[in-house]
Amino acid sequence: MGLLSEQDVQYLNDLFSKEMRDDVRILVFKSDDTSRCEYCDITVSVLKEVTDIDERIKLEVYDADDDEAVAKRYDIKGRVPAILFLTADGQDKGVRYFGIPSGHEFSTVIQNIISFSNGANPSLSPASLEKIKQVDIPTEILVFVTPTCPYCPRAVLLAHEMAKANDNITAAMVEANEFPEWSMEHGVSAVPHIVVNEETAFIGAYPEDMFVDHVVQHVLG
Amino acid sequence: MFFVGGESNVRDYYDVVVIGGGPGGMSAALYAGRAGLSCIVIEGNSTGGQMNEADVIENYPGIEEIKGPVLGEKMRRHAEKFGAQFHTATVVDVDFSGQMKRTILDDGKIISSEVVIISTGASHRKLNVPGEMEFSGKGVSYCATCDGHFFKGKKVALVGGGDTAMTEALYLANLVREVLVIHRRDKLRATKVLQERAFSKPNIKFVWDSIVREIRGNEKVEKVVVENKRTGEKTELEVSGLFIAIGIVPNSEIFRGKLHLDSQGYVVTDENMETNVRGVYAVGDVRSKGLRQIVTAAAEGAVAASHAAETYFG
Incomplete structure (x- = not known):
């Protein structure tokens, strides 16, 4: 048996048939050095299982070191495993994952597949979209999570939606256990922990309007 | 999973x-x-x-x-x-x-x-004591399954005496070095079976008849000040985290x-x-x-x- 149960596969098959439109490209960056990346193999495996469900989902596996040009183009900085999504016509909306999106986080991968298959349009209220327009400088949102945190996927998705809404914004899930030094650097000891442009913006699960307000205010000062 | x-x-x-x-x-x-x-x-x-x-x-x-x-x-x-x-x-x-x-x-x-x-x-109900807001996300947590990982091998405190508190204490005991359960009474409210399990864990210790008065630290939680309700005596507990499960x-x-x-x-x-x-x-x-x-x-x-x-x- 694979990582996904037969029931999960059937469920996803039905969901993708109903909700997907175009092809989606998933790029995953790995390292064969297990001391550097404990979860690279399992990340690639679970994504393969997902891509086997619907032929419109295309998986591209790269080595973070050997495939230097691609890794550089998407700004992976050697952090593995890294996952990103592209629309059928190759649009990169700045949606990233660093570390394995397991547990509760995996549902956000499914959401992103459906979203990118439908053009990666942000699913946010008109009021939020209006506020996000104000972000006029390159902005990086990091959402530190743990796989056992039920409040985290919502924060990850909101950050990803913000990235889809504005080309100045990139947004990444960071699995805190796999990146202890990166987490320590930002003093992460509770999740979700949101870092905007290298500074902690807030900690905790916020509804959409508050999440957007806090990020935008942090950028604009 | x-x-x-x-x-x-x-x-x-x-x-x-x-x-x-x-x-x-x-x-x-x-x-x-x-x-x-x-x-x-x-x-x-x-x-x-x-x-x-x-x-x-x-x-x-x-x-x-x-x-x-x-x-x-x-x-x-x-x-x-x-x-x-x-x-x-x-x-x-x-x-x-x-x-x-x-x-x-x-x-x-x-x-x-x-x-x-x-x-x-x-x-989650809040304690409403000085330091709780300030250190929320910096050692103060309301979700052991979310944040327990960050306290591996450390000593933490947990406030509460009900089913949720004991379930969290038992979860944390497998991750951290020691869990100090602070409870305002001299016995737990939790279901008997959970109580017995908690009592049998060598790294779960109990601070009875006590209430948290203050949470202190610099960048992160370093100390929890508790007051014994019977004696009025205040004690500082040196811990890296405080989990709150009081209802x-x-x-x-x-x-x-x-x-x-x-x-x-x-x-x-x-x-x-x-x-x-x-x-x-x-x-x-x-x-x-x-x-x-x-x-x-x-x-x-x-x-x-x-x-x-x-x-x-x-």
Whole structure:
């Protein structure tokens, strides 16, 4: 048996048939050095299982070191495993994952597949979209999570939606256990922990309007 | 473990809108679906509500032992099998003034429905002591399963004496060096079986008859000041984290002035789970009642959806 149960596969098959439109490209960056990346193999495996469900989902596996040009183009900085999504016509909306999106986080991968298959349009209220327009400088949102945190996927998705809404914004899930030094650097000891442009913006699960307000205010000062 | 989730497009109308994706809401959705009603569950976070924070659940009849998130996922699938839809969003307002109810979401969507079943559950109660706000997310946590990892091999304190507190203490004991359980009485309120398990763990220690007065530190939590209620003596406990599990407060703020709430803010219903507004029901932890368990929430969801199906769609 694979990582996904037969029931999960059937469920996803039905969901993708109903909700997907175009092809989606998933790029995953790995390292064969297990001391550097404990979860690279399992990340690639679970994504393969997902891509086997619907032929419109295309998986591209790269080595973070050997495939230097691609890794550089998407700004992976050697952090593995890294996952990103592209629309059928190759649009990169700045949606990233660093570390394995397991547990509760995996549902956000499914959401992103459906979203990118439908053009990666942000699913946010008109009021939020209006506020996000104000972000006029390159902005990086990091959402530190743990796989056992039920409040985290919502924060990850909101950050990803913000990235889809504005080309100045990139947004990444960071699995805190796999990146202890990166987490320590930002003093992460509770999740979700949101870092905007290298500074902690807030900690905790916020509804959409508050999440957007806090990020935008942090950028604009 | 991989929870697959997934969502479909949200429509403007459903027969039943369920606010909250805990066991009460998902049971209501299952019964509504089987009654042939269209139903959507609006869930604030991951499916399962507070069950998601339970490392182990072992009091749901027929299921001897299961992880909270797994039971949540199973309940969701079960409801989806009978047609219920799920959507992640926060409800920011409701309009119960007409026969057609309106539920307003933070992502801008507005959903109309004949019936609304409220299962918004409850949030963690705060201690309200100096340092709690300041160190929230810097050593103060309300979710052991979320944040326990950050305290591996360290010494932490946990306040509370109920079932949730003991479940969290037992979870933490497997991760951290030592758990100091601070409790205001000289005995626990938790179920006997959980008490015995906690007492048998060598790295769970108890600080009885004590209340937390202050949380101190520089960047992060370093000390918790406790006061012994009998002697009045204050002691500083050196810990890296403080987990708070001292009960819950109902998530009912958006219904204030719209529904009859009890003095503590829980939603009052009749025996069919219907509130003082026709077509609006409340189930689970947010409802004014005695025992708050997964099994009672699930039962109430069944009662509410069945009554709604008969009364408004019969």
